[in-house]
Amino acid sequence: MTTDHERAVKFAYWVPNVSGGLVVSKIEQRTSWDIDYNRRLAQTAERSGFEYALSQIRFTAGYGAEYQHESVAFSHALLAATEKLKVIAAILPGPWHPAVVAKQLATIDQLTGGRVAINVVSGWFKGEFTAIGEPWLEHDERYRRSEEFIRAVKGVWTEDDFTFKGDFYRFNNYTLKPKPLQQPHPEVFQGGNSAAARRMAAAVSDWYFMNGNSLENHRAQIDEIRTAAAAQGRTVRFGVNAFIIARDSEDEAQQVLHDIVRHADTEAVHAFGHAVKQAGSASPEAQGMWSNSKFEDLVQYNDGFKTGLIGTPEQIARKIVALKAIGVDLVLGGFLHFIEEVEYFGKRVLPLVRELEEAGATAETA
Template sequence: MSQSHHSNNPIKFAYWVPNVSGGLLVSKIEQRTGWDIDYNRKLAQIAERSGFDYALTQIRFTAGYGAEYQHESVSFTHALLAATQKLRVIAAILPGPWHPAVAAKQIATIDHLTAGRIAVNIVSGWFKTEFTAIGEPWLEHDERYRRSEEFIRALKGIWTQDDFSFFGDFYRFHHFTLKPKPLQQPHPEIFQGGSSRAARDMAARVSDWYFTNGNTLEGIKAQVDDIRAKAAKEGHAVKIGVNAFVIARDTEAEARAVLNEIIEKADTEAVNAFGHEVKQAGKASPEGEGNWAKSTFEDLVQYNDGFKTNLIGTPEQIAERIVALKAVGVDLILTGFLHFQEEVDYFGQRVLPLVRELEARQVDKVAA
């Protein structure tokens, strides 16, 4: 994909929906972030007004790592869509507990109820304890991705074909026709995460969007290049979203002080337990390199390595780093914050306009 593709398309912004308690940090630092619906409705409206394109809900069935309470993702997604006009909301769906026919029907209905603004994030699962707790078989690493890939193929088939038949190892369909089909053409967008080879290979074949954990610019570039090359071989194009925990403050010193306090007040026991669980899931990938394979204690304080992306500092510093991410092929920044409502608002007022300014300058350069 050429450089000009990126300079012509404004980079998009999403935020993690705090529909589970504890915010997005395994830390005992004070957070003015609520997991309840009133807080989240207001947050969605602030995000929409601030120029965010997407919100991403989380799926958890059981407590763990500071997330004592969790609202279910699809119903919560619908509530946020009902409270907004333009924001697109991505519902997290976990193959295993969900069947593709149920998910396809749920999402198609919500698509009609919200003028085509719902998307899905197919999560392959890393939390073994949770699967055991609800009596779901726990598949080994690459099998989970094989099942997710069948799940996505089934969703796409149901959403785009009549008389759909599919004979996979995990799912079977015999002449199934869903009516009404979703409003969105060809179908609601399909997001997917993961850092392992299996995750990237699957995205290259079937997903519209691939979310990667936070990383350095070089690390992200290597992943983007790999997935783009693989997708091109499949005659497919994948857009890339990168996770980033944003700490934007008037001065760099203030931003760094916040980061230090988050890490100092980390819930050590919870971080270590989380680290054990995710590293076990990552080690299980054949190359031993799943998500979090190289994460330090500090990285694990923020789910999905959000500090590594380094969107920490002044609005100017952060805007420049965002444009640098765009230059290596990133299409979307998936953001987390400490105090969501206030910080999403600050980001919309102080950071986003600078990003758009820098992008416009790039376009002018290309045109000249």
């Protein structure tokens, strides 16, 4: 039986383990990529009702992200500083082998009482791969490799004498002990807008992260993947990216958005846009991530402005419940000034979401 807690929309935040914050802008951000700040942020988020945190993976500098802490080690540090928060470590097939990830995460899961997950990132930045001497595969091949990666990791976590014969990975009677505490295994997240990404989500992932978008486009993605997963006897849960600007008045929130875009690092935004759109155009349908993003959208890495969680606590809470009504299970939030805004969200927005959920609010009444 599904409990009220399981039905309630969940909240996650982007871990700022990469310098530059979550917007490609020269506006002041009272956010830091260092570990002391991030420990305090994780503890604040946990107290404020957030259940997940997502660490980022970057291997090279660019677009304002001059410094990057490695995701798995950083995630473990945040888990050690908290008691309930689950941290999702971003993993990039290519640099990581599934056997290494399976063993790393099984150990962390054991050490933290079952509070770690992974987000498998198929890769969009060619320069990052070439800089570290990793082969750069064609678009759909990257997703095919990621699907094998997930099948291999799940197999290692759940089977003894695991054998797997893929095009990218091979295992021969491999047994991992100890296995993770979480049953059947730690959760596996992924993102991506292309047809290959959606097929992969339906086939192997537990969660599908969507970039910011309109309610109608989110509904279409959810319906497509849910139908494809059901045909394979599977279910997938859905998370949506949103850059959240919650203020006491709508005018104040909109002014913050205006200021972020006005202070955008124009050169960095254009460089980022060129890189990601080049990667997306390499998909057979030329419809990868960010394919329809304008300059203003690209100021936030994952189209977070498009989700529209910008306004008063009441406006944002109603939009979140509208997202829940179309099938969104988790909201992944980015913020300008993380600690103070996560705390504000927990005090002012999240209680309103719970009240609306309890009242049975729907997308039509929200």
